[in-house]
Amino acid sequence: MSQKFGKIDLLAKGVRRTKSKKRGHLEVFNYVKLSASKSKFIDIITEAEVVEPFSEIRKSLNKISLAYYFVELINKTVPEMEINQNVFDLLLGYLDKLKKTNSLKSLKKEYEYSLIGQLGFWPKGKNIDNPSKFLENIVERKVNSARVGKRVLT
Secondary structure (H helix, E strand, O other): EEEOEEEOOOEEEOOOOOOOOOOOOOOOOEEEEEEEEEEOOOEEEEEEEEEOOOOOOOOHHHHHHHHHHHHHHHHOOOEEEOOHHHHHHHHOOOOOOOOOOOOOHHHHHHHHHHHHHEEEEEEOOOOOOOOHHHHHHHHHOOOOOEEEEEOHHH
């Protein structure tokens, strides 16, 4: 999810090489500032700079599971190239909360309510019996990361 362009696909050429300058910047859950150039099929990352590494999240398997869940929900509910500053800010805010908290189940539920409201699927502040099930009905399939981190996410 990008701040100015919404959800986009980019190619990181040469990132697996040991001497790649982009290699350390393009890790899971890094908030990164990118430069990209247009190509015929898919845009190519030319520069990368870490803004926030969220390294505290990567130290805990439970937090990683929840972070994947956050990202997967956005991936399945937000269309390609749709700019949604509020959802972008929501994700950054909850990743920041995730690195500081240990009450993951309540954070998961809070995130689901916020995302459902932000996307306009439910009035903000109105209670939903099972927000996880509600989101699965919206995307019309199971959320994969919920199965992987079942102990944390249920």
